[in-house]
């Protein structure tokens with residue numbers, strides 16, 4: 001069977017705190033041995049993902065900023081497909097809303113609620129680094145946002161959550177939640193991007209089975225759109241309690257440890 005594997009990064013392939021994928025190395029080698037494409041699908045920016053693409057020596061497309069855009073290396077597919085723009089060596093399928101518009105809406109939210117709200121666009125590299133545990137250079141890359149604003153509510157969230165969502169919807173936008181942040185996005189999600197890319201894979205390679213691995217609510221659309229979905233555990237050993245779908249395979253194992261186990265299970269099916 002031909003597989004294509006889609007993976008989230010933070011809290012899934014890479015550890016929530018250390019950002020290491022060391023525990024997943026045996027499974028990464030298995031994918032390579034079986035020639036199975038591994039597609040990164042994360043809320044991280046293109047600039048951040050390119051670091052992982054280089055480390056993993058990946059020739060494959062990737063999906064940035066919660067399905068904001070699909071980056072396909074030129075010449076990767078022989079078949080024709082529609083794309084929005086070309087940049088560097090990529091054909092890019094843009095699905096997201098431009099970042100300046102998202103920032104405007106965040107400003108509206110800030111002025112409408114009584115708690116402090118901080119987005120990545122409000123923070124300098126040092127403060128993003130402090131809040132995330134990313135090193136300064138990685139924080140700089142995380143701030144190079146194009147289609148998604150990550151933000152935090154500083155204070156009692158439950159009192160303002162409904163109002164924040166109401167404002168987001170009134171602007172025709174959407175939101176999701178990652179391991180650490182709220183994400184303000186347009187009419188995109190990881191699932192929509194996975195479906196578009198999977199169609200191109202099918203056009204090129206014929207019938208295939210799609211696999212998805214995630215840990216948080218922002219991964220749920222991706223997990224719903226694949227044939228074989230895996231949910232890994234969060235730090236502390238629990239699965240995300242906002243994902244209750246019984247069709248999703250729950251893996252015992254936190255982050256990259258669970259990821260390793262899921263891929264071993266997949267290959268031995």
Ligand SMILES: O=C(O)[C@@H](COP(=O)(O)O)O[C@H]1O[C@H](CO)[C@@H](O)[C@H](O)[C@H]1O
Pocket residue numbers: 008009010011041042043044045048132134142150177178179180181182216218
């Ligand atoms: O919301 C979050 O916790 C993460 C989720 O990222 P994934 O979609 O799990 O890879 O994303 C934000 O924080 C990361 C650092 O912890 C940054 O690297 C990302 O750019 C940012 O979107």
